[in-house]
Amino acid sequence: MPGSTRSTSPVLDVTITPVAFHDPALLNNVGVHEPFALRSVVEVRTGDGVVGLGESYGDTEHLQRLHRAVPHLLGVDVFDLHAVGRAVAASLGGAASRAGDLLGQVVQDAADRVLSPFEVACLDAQGKLTGRPVSDLLGGAVRDEVAYSAYAFYKWAAHPGGEEDGWGAALDPAGIVTQVRRMVDEHGFTAVKLKGGVFPPQEEVEAVRALRAEFPDLPLRLDPNGAWTPDTSVRVAEELDGVLEYLEDPTPGIPGMAEVSRRLEGRMPLATNMCVVAFEDLPPAVAQDAVQVVLSDHHYWGGLRRTQDLGRICEVFGLGLSMHSNSHLGISLAAMTHLAAATPNLDYACDTHWPWKRADEDVVVPGVLEFSGGAVRVPTGPGLGVELDRDALARLHEQFERCGLRARDDTTYMRTVDPGFVPHRAAW
Numbered sequence: 001m002p003g004s005t006r007s008t009s010p011v012l013d014v015t016i017t018p019v020a021f022h023d024p025a026l027l028n029n030v031g032v033h034e035p036f037a038l039r040s041v042v043e044v045r046t047g048d049g050v051v052g053l054g055e056s057y058g059d060t061e062h063l064q065r066l067h068r069a070v071p072h073l074l075g076v077d078v079f080d081l082h083a084v085g086r087a088v089a090a091s092l093g094g095a096a097s098r099a100g101d102l103l104g105q106v107v108q109d110a111a112d113r114v115l116s117p118f119e120v121a122c123l124d125a126q127g128k129l130t131g132r133p134v135s136d137l138l139g140g141a142v143r144d145e146v147a148y149s150a151y152a153f154y155k156w157a158a159h160p161g162g163e164e165d166g167w168g169a170a171l172d173p174a175g176i177v178t179q180v181r182r183m184v185d186e187h188g189f190t191a192v193k194l195k196g197g198v199f200p201p202q203e204e205v206e207a208v209r210a211l212r213a214e215f216p217d218l219p220l221r222l223d224p225n226g227a228w229t230p231d232t233s234v235r236v237a238e239e240l241d242g243v244l245e246y247l248e249d250p251t252p253g254i255p256g257m258a259e260v261s262r263r264l265e266g267r268m269p270l271a272t273n274m275c276v277v278a279f280e281d282l283p284p285a286v287a288q289d290a291v292q293v294v295l296s297d298h299h300y301w302g303g304l305r306r307t308q309d310l311g312r313i314c315e316v317f318g319l320g321l322s323m324h325s326n327s328h329l330g331i332s333l334a335a336m337t338h339l340a341a342a343t344p345n346l347d348y349a350c351d352t353h354w355p356w357k358r359a360d361e362d363v364v365v366p367g368v369l370e371f372s373g374g375a376v377r378v379p380t381g382p383g384l385g386v387e388l389d390r391d392a393l394a395r396l397h398e399q400f401e402r403c404g405l406r407a408r409d410d411t412t413y414m415r416t417v418d419p420g421f422v423p424h425r426a427a428w
């Protein structure tokens with residue numbers, strides 16, 4: 001309209017608070033989780049006095065990158081997400097475009113990792129300013145609730161020298177079944193993922209078989225994080241044909257996954273959050289038919305909208321779309337839930353580490369993100385629909401200061417118990 005003025009909501013201030021929360025001794029192919037998981041809470045304050053929230057990784061290198069972006073973001077309109085992206089790119093100044101993931105196993109896009117919490121915080125602010133939930137800003141929720149999977153881990157009963165965490169040890173099929181039974185009883189999960197790559201493959205096959213016997217109707221997945229050779233991957237996939245819904249990252253790299261995929265001739269869908277972790281990985285993966293399911297994760301795909309772009313690309317190329325997680329808090333769970341609700345083809349139960357987090361440790365006010373029937377109802381309040389608990393944020397920040405951890409290093413931690421430990425990478 002001639003003469004109309006368009007108001008903007010510029011970023012006035014950005015706060016980044018690193019936090020630490022307790023994490024059990026969960027085992028994986030590179031070692032064992034340390035006693036605390038690190039995250040960062042991003043607050044974007046606008047000229048209208050609204051604060052948008054985002055959550056991301058909490059290691060020093062990533063925190064430094066987040067801080068570098070702040071001066072570039074000041075004054076940017078929170079509704080102009082392209083400008084937010086340009087600000088983040090400018091802050092990296094053409095520095096390394098790929099960054100190691102938490103476990104140092106794969107390289108992700110550095111700019112997308114940095115952009116993600118700012119994009120989520122801007123969307124949260126937009127929602128608060130317009131009175132609409134983030135799922136509406138993403139095109140609308142196509143489902144009222146989002147299903148998550150029970151994420152089972154081999155684990156120790158306690159950290160070395162620490163107190164038992166109440167879950168007990170899970171070092172064999174019976175231990176895994178007991179663990180999943182509790183998760184299913186407590187949260188109602190309707191799908192199960194087992195983190196493998198810890199024990200020789202045959203033991204993990206037995207654990208999957210035990211899960212199938214205990215839960216005849218639940219879709220099952222196994223993820224050894226690239227611990228196997230292509231030969232082993234093919235053998236295990238054939239053994240678990242008809243038992244697994246998909247096999248995740250049995251072997252490292254696109255060429256290895258492509259070989260397994262070719263030899264399986266479609267008998268077992270292969271999924272990944274390791275060999276397709278950035279947009280530039282898609283063309284070679286598609287060309288080689290390396291994977292049939294991509295696990296999205298807005299924390300490294302550049303936020304919620306870029307993850308929706310990934311969803312559309314997967315749809316075009318006939319790939320399934322699922323969701324990956326790392327240890328996380330409530331801001332991330334809210335963002336994951338809005339994203340999955342507004343992405344029509346994200347219809348696998350999503351991964352979450354949520355059951356491993358202590359109920360009394362979060363940065364959001366409890367009550368909104370409850371599991372029922374293995375699913376979380378999509379929050380309907382403005383923005384992400386969750387409220388920052390400032391006392392809890394201060395407590396978890398203090399815990400970050402005290403815990404001494406500044407980057408995740410499962411391998412070094414494992415070597416304090418088993419000095420000769422070598423990560424299992426195509427090891428069996």
Ligand SMILES: O=C([O-])C(=O)C[C@H](O)[C@@H](O)C(=O)[O-]
Nearest residue numbers: 028223225273324325326327
């Ligand atoms: O699906 C995956 O690869 C993961 O969930 C990665 C995580 O880092 C997992 O391995 C863990 O928490 O140890």
Ligand SMILES: [Mg+2]
Nearest residue numbers: 223248249273
């Ligand atoms: Mg995985």
